[in-house]
Amino acid sequence: MVDMSSLMRAPAVAKAMAWVEAHVPQIVEEAIRICEIPSPTFEEGERAAYVRDRFLRLGLCAAEIDAAGNARGVRPGTGGGPGLAMAAHLDTVFPKDTDVRVKRQGTRLLAPGIGDNSVAIAALLAMVEALNVAGIKTAGDLYLASDTGEEGLGDLKGMKAFMADVKDHVAAAVAIEGMKINRIIHVAVGSRRYKVTYTARGGHSWGHFPSPSAIHILGRAIADISRLEVPTDPKTTYNVGVIHGGTTVNTIAAEADMLVDMRSVDPRALADLERRLLAIVETAAREGDGQVKLDLVGDRPAGSIPADHPVVETCRAVHRALGLTTYSEASSTDANVPLGQGLPGVCISITEGANEHRLDEYIETGPIPVGVKNILLAALALTSKR
Amino acid sequence: MVDMSSLMRAPAVAKAMAWVEAHVPQIVEEAIRICEIPSPTFEEGERAAYVRDRFLRLGLCAAEIDAAGNARGVRPGTGGGPGLAMAAHLDTVFPKDTDVRVKRQGTRLLAPGIGDNSVAIAALLAMVEALNVAGIKTAGDLYLASDTGEEGLGDLKGMKAFMADVKDHVAAAVAIEGMKINRIIHVAVGSRRYKVTYTARGGHSWGHFPSPSAIHILGRAIADISRLEVPTDPKTTYNVGVIHGGTTVNTIAAEADMLVDMRSVDPRALADLERRLLAIVETAAREGDGQVKLDLVGDRPAGSIPADHPVVETCRAVHRALGLTTYSEASSTDANVPLGQGLPGVCISITEGANEHRLDEYIETGPIPVGVKNILLAALALTSKR
Secondary structure: OOOHHHHHHOHHHHHHHHHHHHOHHHHHHHHHHHHOOOOEOOOOHHHHHHHHHHHHHOOOEEEEEOOOOOEEEEEOOOOOOOOEEEEOOOOEOOOOOOOOOOEEEOOEEEOOOHHHHHHHHHHHHHHHHHHHHOOOOOOOOEEEEEOOOOOHHHOOHHHHHHHHHHOOOOOEEEEEEOOOOOEEEOEEOEEEEEEEEEEOOOEEOOOOOOOOOHHHHHHHHHHHHOOOOOOOOOOEEEEEEEEEEOOOOOEEOOEEEEEEEEEEOOHHHHHHHHHHHHHHHHHHHHHOOOEEEEEEEEEEOOEEOOOOOHHHHHHHHHHHHOOOOOEEOOEOOOOHHHHHHOOOEEEEEOOOEEOOOOOOOEEEOOOHHHHHHHHHHHHHHHOOOO | OOOHHHHHHOHHHHHHHHHHHHOHHHHHHHHHHHHOOOOEOOOOHHHHHHHHHHHHHOOOEEEEEOOOOOEEEEEOOOOOOOOEEEEOOOOEOOOOOOOOOOEEEOOEEEOOOHHHHHHHHHHHHHHHHHHHHOOOOOOOOEEEEEOOOOOHHHOOHHHHHHHHHHOOOOOEEEEEEOOOOOEEEOEEOEEEEEEEEEEOOOEEOOOOOOOOOHHHHHHHHHHHHOOOOOOOOOOEEEEEEEEEEOOOOOEEOOEEEEEEEEEEOOHHHHHHHHHHHHHHHHHHHHHOOOEEEEEEEEEEOOEEOOOOOHHHHHHHHHHHHOOOOOEEOOEOOOOHHHHHHOOOEEEEEOOOEEOOOOOOOEEEOOOHHHHHHHHHHHHHHHOOOO
């Protein structure tokens, strides 16, 4: 592993870090500009175009919007070091007409999406500019993206496309989130989500009793699902989150549906749960004389690397060098994609904040320079010759 | 039992029947006027006021709107015969803004509510006028109502209030429906309906698993309900007709509800089913660590009299005298109320038609005079000295 203190003493690195210190107002302005371009999942086009233009002006190679809508660019290395993918997602959970104007309150910036994930995109751009200004060439190539579809039903669409393209050129991937600067995620909670729709003959509750009922079938399926045993280690969970069905009290339901969520930190435990749950779903239809339709509405791969993996150790060494107090948690981020591919992946962050996914979301500007250094040093260390 | 052919040969009765034959256009006009006064369940006031005024002008005693919103009146008899309650419901299933203008198409009248139940109210008024014109005094008193709340969530509210008042003064009750002139209902399908609402702790599907879920509790309750055994004779049924629950796929549901329908032709079978079903509902809440709230949203008493009961025989004799081909079916009508009280009750009808509870509802005008005679002769026979 790269020695962090000698890395930070290198004159070019010191220059890059000094540039970051000196340009916090510019980085903050960039985060605000990005935040004020609405970018709901599936509607990231305008923000992606802005970031692609910034990539171009920063001199990245092959700066483009790819087929998945990601803003992409490459910063070639000198050769001989491992390639690294870095990504900060473009999308927010807020509808297009949400007021995304950023308010300042002392050291805080308040706006929906400011921390999740505008400040992370701004930090990624600042990192490139700092490297440029300091004249730093990394050994390995840097594959950079601001990607689509990280939130909700986006289902990691952008990151999946990005990693499919670059996975053979990189040795690791770093996802960048705005908040929780002390956190390193190296365990990806995978999820599989289904909309399950039952149909059955139905009819009048008196005249056609006991004609098959989609609601009765659904009830039996939920009852059996609710009795599934799952391991606590590796942590694995399930949930029937939403149900609908039927038309009136005296009509035997012809249709009923449920949304089912399954999660695990372990791909095999997730696959095993899914196999057992779908068997219940299909048995209920067969035994209840109905039909079932399955729609996969969510698919986020599980995966992990151990806490002592060199990539995690490197990120922890960066934290130590910057005075951060590292903690880890399992979560679902863009890092799910490399971890699901068996590629080392982590998610690291830029600053502190709160209320993500709420209209009163905010971040602190104070930690931003440390956050930019966090990803800059990680990028340098993870592309160094071994 | 009254001899039907000698009854019909009585000059006054022949005169009343001749009046009916000669005034079909007037009866049709009355049905149209009534139909064109919107009268959804719980909003029958304007139609009730109209019928009350007609009762007044027909010389009924104690013509009034009662506390339940029924138009009521009494036609006193000469004494010595059994009292009879007769009722034709005021309400329709159609919202207030429904276009209830009546269209004529050859021998048909088309409009929402024309057959269910405007023509029955018009027939009741015509019966009184025919008795008046012919100078007929019945032996027993006639207690007449056009009643509220027969449809849907009205839960027989009007009929319940009417029968509570008159049950000690009558020996039988006749409900009048517009359609199915050949039908005599003497078996009342009773129903009990609940809205069952579960609440539970809920939480995040990953972070709080396995926190209690209202949907999982509901599913287990539905599964157990769907396995309840009920008798086919006396016919008894149940149905979970509508379900809702949860907010998002990755939220453990804090609330979920269902609408449950239970029906039987036998009050004891219905009570037994209800006891077993509510035990399931409560056990599910307890075992699933949730709470349950029960709202009784429907309560229609079951009950029946046998096919050879004198009241049924009388109605069948009237049918025979008018050339009708009697059939019987169990159903839920205003006759549920007397049958549930242990009082002889039937439901008989005025004409043919179709598509009740639909916007394209229609009736045939041809059978109307036979239908008016049907209730007139039944009224005479059922109030005669024994």
